[in-house]
Amino acid sequence: MNDDFYYHSFMNRDRLIHIVDADIATCESLSVLFRLEGFQTTFSIDAEQFAINLDRRRPDVFVINMRVGEENGLSLLRRAKAIRASMPVFMLTEEPQIAAAVTAMKLGATDVLSKPIDTEYLLTVLRDALRVDAGMGMMQSGRRQVEVRGFAQLTPRERQVLQLITNGQSNKEAGRELGISPRTIEVHRARVMEKLGARNTADLMRIVLAG
Template sequence: MVDEISLSKRALADVTIYILDSDLQSCEHLSVLFRLEGYATHFFLDTDSFNRAVSKRGPNLVVMKSVVAEQSTIPALMQFKAETCGIPVIVIEAIQSVDAAVAAMKAGARDVCSVPLDSEHLLGTIRSALRQQFQSGVGSNSIEIRGFNSLTDREREVLNLIANGRSNKEAANTLGISHRTVEVHRCRVMQKMNAKNAADLVRIVLQTSP
């Protein structure tokens, strides 16, 4: 069933991450790191430009430095969480501070990463946050994915496999049905959820928020 989906790296790749950090070199480093994983990125050097971008189009996840332009980003974090419920935020400490980490978590941060930054840990945290966002969104009554309620049980099983990057042939083998039958179910799922293709289908689910 869809609420049991464990997203593959391929499925998680079709997301956008916003980076907030006044250090241009740090922004570029994080942007390259995330793009190598397949994520789209946009970075911002100040909270004003970040807030303007969020008001136009929200990201799937935010990575922000705890201090930007010598000012705490806690107010920006609190505003973001108030306006975009459900989108995870990961805070990178400018300096190691227990009090700052606690403040960030209380303000709504999904996790706080200390410096020097462990890239593998950060990427793992991002994947975990996106996976949890997807799973809680599918299973939550507060989130309605367009067209999901109209899917049959079999169509939901096909959606599960598509979200995990399975081909029609692989899905057919898993479900014990013909390749043609999977194509029919897949077509119906995409029609009901108004998706252009498999990648768009995953994007619809990932980007749906309360």
């Protein structure tokens, strides 16, 4: 297993996705999908269960159907965004609903997906949303940079690479963002790991999160 697998498993394992859909089959299939990616999940089939699960633990991501029994999913979207404005919330529709989708996006939904769900696309946009959310969290905390032993030894470019790694970007993605080759990213990454005393990517993440 490569470092990317360990990275995603390590980063996802404490993140909870709350699925809200009156169709229990949808809840169960999405729960399996997310758990295979290393996430924790919970699901609700009505507004009452939604409130109970929310009291137990606040999630990191919501996946909410536009209609949950008699409840309008948009009201649940509002409740989710009231918890934290940057909370990633994905809305599901039984069929394309342009007006409802526009309203959902105005209310802060991350994306609106029609059933049947394109699970590969869902996982891609979910990961992207979590990276953005993590970046906003760092900004809201005063742009707290990684402060660990050896950090002061990093060059400006190495700090940029470290930031992208901690946001979950691959060598290819980081290289594209910085305008350099994946191989150059790999070299910077190796130097960062050496300076911070990390044996592999998972070890690097442990050092960063403990810093």
